[in-house]
Amino acid sequence: MSTKLIILAVAIIAMGGVAAKKATCVLQVGVTEGKGITGKITIEENSESGTTKFMIDIKGVNTTNGSSLKGFHVHQYGKLSEECSAAGGHFNPFNKNHGSPNDTNRHVGDLGNVIVETDGTIHQTISDQIAKLTGENNIMGKSIVLHQDKDDLTSQPTGAAGKRLACCLIVESDIGNAYRIKPSVFLSLLLTISMYIFLYK
Numbered sequence: 001m002s003t004k005l006i007i008l009a010v011a012i013i014a015m016g017g018v019a020a021k022k023a024t025c026v027l028q029v030g031v032t033e034g035k036g037i038t039g040k041i042t043i044e045e046n047s048e049s050g051t052t053k054f055m056i057d058i059k060g061v062n063t064t065n066g067s068s069l070k071g072f073h074v075h076q077y078g079k080l081s082e083e084c085s086a087a088g089g090h091f092n093p094f095n096k097n098h099g100s101p102n103d104t105n106r107h108v109g110d111l112g113n114v115i116v117e118t119d120g121t122i123h124q125t126i127s128d129q130i131a132k133l134t135g136e137n138n139i140m141g142k143s144i145v146l147h148q149d150k151d152d153l154t155s156q157p158t159g160a161a162g163k164r165l166a167c168c169l170i171v172e173s174d175i176g177n178a179y180r181i182k183p184s185v186f187l188s189l190l191l192t193i194s195m196y197i198f199l200y201k
Contacts, residue, residue: 021045021133025144025168027058028080036060037166039122041144042173045133052131056114058122058146061165068116071147071161074109074131074170078141084164087143089157093136100153101128108137110159113151133172143167 025041039058046053061070079086090098091109099106108131114122131139149162 021047022173023133023140023170024173025170027146027166027168028084036062037146039166041168043133043139043170050129052128052133054111054126054128056122056124056126058114058166059120061116061120061122061146063116063118063120067150069113069150070116070122070165071145071149071151071159072111072114072126073107073145073147073151073158073161074111074139075143075145075167076109078143078169080143080167080169084143084145084167087145087164087167091131091139091142098153098155098157098159101126101130106130108139109142112153114146139170140172142170144170 021044023043025043027037027039027041037058037060039056039060041057042055044053044055045051056072074091075087075089076091077086077088079088090107092107094108096105096107099110101110101112103110111126111128111131114124114126116122130137133140145167146165147161147163148165149160151159151161153159
């Protein structure tokens with residue numbers, strides 16, 4: 001492959017890539033009611049869309065105790081001791097009120113509720129525009145707490161979400177923090193190489 005073609009390919013990738021940063025959060029048990037809860041949250045921030053996705057995969061949640069909706073928040077400290085109490089309050093670097101994930105006046109950590117299925121599992125993806133893995137809203141090194149009760153989205157300062165069932169530490173993922181090529185860019189690159197081979201073979 002010629003030097004010119006290599007340069008062209010690199011240029012196409014540079015113009016069309018999407019930086020993606022990933023983190024993971026592996027749950028640890030909180031209070032007694034949370035015994036048996038296991039799972040992981042995979043977090044990915046897309047630099048192009050500005051969206052951070054929380055891909056939740058949890059099992060072992062008691063469905064007979066409280067609502068099938070459970071408060072789900074990012075808390076200010078990356079400490080999981082004292083039955084998750086060491087995690088502190090919601091991550092709120094701008095001293096705003098507690099609110100819905102759709103509110104602009106909300107804690108960075110306000111992710112609302114997750115839905116527990118009848119078998120005690122939570123399989124859900126939350127897309128958020130405020131919590132980030134980079135910048136001033138960076139949640140890396142913070143904790144996520146799963147609560148016993150529903151977040152009513154209005155009560156201050158925590159939405160009356162109740163006890164802390166389980167928590168986890170948000171850590172950077174070694175897999176996935178990369179400059180990804182969008183499918184359209186990959187096709188453009190493939191077409192360019194094919195045309196070059198056809199014209200200059």
